[in-house]
Amino acid sequence: MAAWTNDQLDTIARVDEIEISSRRTDGTLNTPRIIWAVRDGDDVYIRSVNGPSAAWYRATRGRREGHLHASGVDTDVVFIDADAAVNDRVDAAYRDKYRRYDASIVDSINSPHAAETTMLVVPR
Structure with missing residues (x-):
């Protein structure tokens, strides 16, 4: 698998929202x-x-492939279920990045229910 470039990582870290599409079994998004x-x-x-x-x-559960778009970053990706060991770091990253939003919103993305869906997104 490919790796993110520094520019791609910086963009994803900077923008509030990204767009993702999963790939259907017929290959379309x-x-x-x-x-x-x-x-x-x-x-x-x-x-x-x-x-x-x-x-x-x-x-995302089917082919585990898709596409990510974020302010000039436009790439095919693979969705990998993350190990629960990263959840504390991911929680902290969400709290840091989205801290200007109401705490209840950030708490919802860090809830145990949401955390069980944590995926690593890797360029394909």
Whole structure:
């Protein structure tokens, strides 16, 4: 698998929202969904605030491939279930990046329900 460039990582860390699309079994992309993403070192993580029942999250379960778009970053990606060991770091990254939002909003993306959907997003 490829690695993120420093410019891509900086962009993802800077923008509030990214768009992700999962790849269907026929190879086409689902409708993009706007979500939050965080950077932890050289890695990018995403979560479903609505937990595993969210349609976009369920769609990633099939091929585990998709596409990410964020302010000039436009790349195919792979979705990898993250090990629970990263959850504290990802929680902290969400708190830091989105601290200007109401605490209840940030708490929802860091809830145990959301944390169980944490995925590492890797360029393909």
